[in-house]
């Protein structure tokens with residue numbers, strides 16, 4: 001494989017485009033040409049914090065796990081021809097550990113995840129991926145929609161954990177791409193009272209467009225709208241250390257809290273134990289996704305969700321460092337950036 005360009009994160013606040021020679025494909029891999037790759041909130045943590053928890057950047061690293069691509073050879077077993085647009089599941093779980101055997105592939109501690117150190121990701125022109133992670137797409141799916149299947153899968157997994165019930169009061173904290181995807185899915189399930197919170201006004205407005213019934217800049221605003229009863233279900237999709245605290249305070253007695261967001265600095269701010277205990281809350285952490293691609297594809301193909309409406313910015317690979325800077329400074333109107341190599 002000849003040299004191609006890639007976006008590298010060198011450390012906190014240091015992102016540059018440079019030459020990248022991807023590893024040669026193994027016997028179970030295929031080379032793909034990236035068609036579109038989304039900038040995820042998790043990519044931003046590598047940029048802002050230099051890592052996420054124990055996943056620390058030790059050498060220049062290519063992020064990017066939300067992507068569609070064109071295969072450079074036929075995959076007869078999957079009915080895929082050279083040149084065809086496909087989605088790539090960035091996660092390759094080991095399938096042998098105790099947790100994989102129990103079906104928790106998203107929790108496999110030995111997972112190889114493209115775009116999480118030490119595995120380079122898709123913010124580049126081409127890379128080798130496992131043949132088993134290539135997903136055939138219907139002809140109607142566009143490159144950008146193909147790249148949105150992974151974050152949509154994160155939303156589907158959160159809904160699977162949340163098990164929303166008809167007519168219950170629901171709060172969604174954080175209206176970035178994930179929060180807005182979750183709001184759309186909640187609406188598909190027939191939920192009646194969806195309250196959205198985001199301090200950025202354009203995101204709160206977008207939440208109303210995408211199915212929220214009430215939207216506000218702060219928890220207090222939305223709590224007031226619920227008559228201070230709290231919500232039966234709270235789904236947290238912020239990047240804020242206050243996400244856990246706010247989710248607990250937004251919940252009604254006997255409520256359920258699902259945490260999807262990754263807090264800046266990998267730390268939650270202090271929360272009153274009594275506030276959580278007195279509510280008897282059911283608290284769950286959502287990690288990536290289960291087997292969701294088939295459903296994600298159907299939702300997009302049948303126009304049940306609007307993933308295109310989440311994409312607000314587009315960048316070439318050469319300009320891609322700007323996408324990180326813009327997102328870090330919470331630029332007005334930005335929801336989701338796509339890089340088109």
Ligand SMILES: [Zn+2]
Nearest residue numbers: 040042066151
């Ligand atoms: Zn992501």
Ligand SMILES: [Zn+2]
Nearest residue numbers: 094097100108
């Ligand atoms: Zn495993």
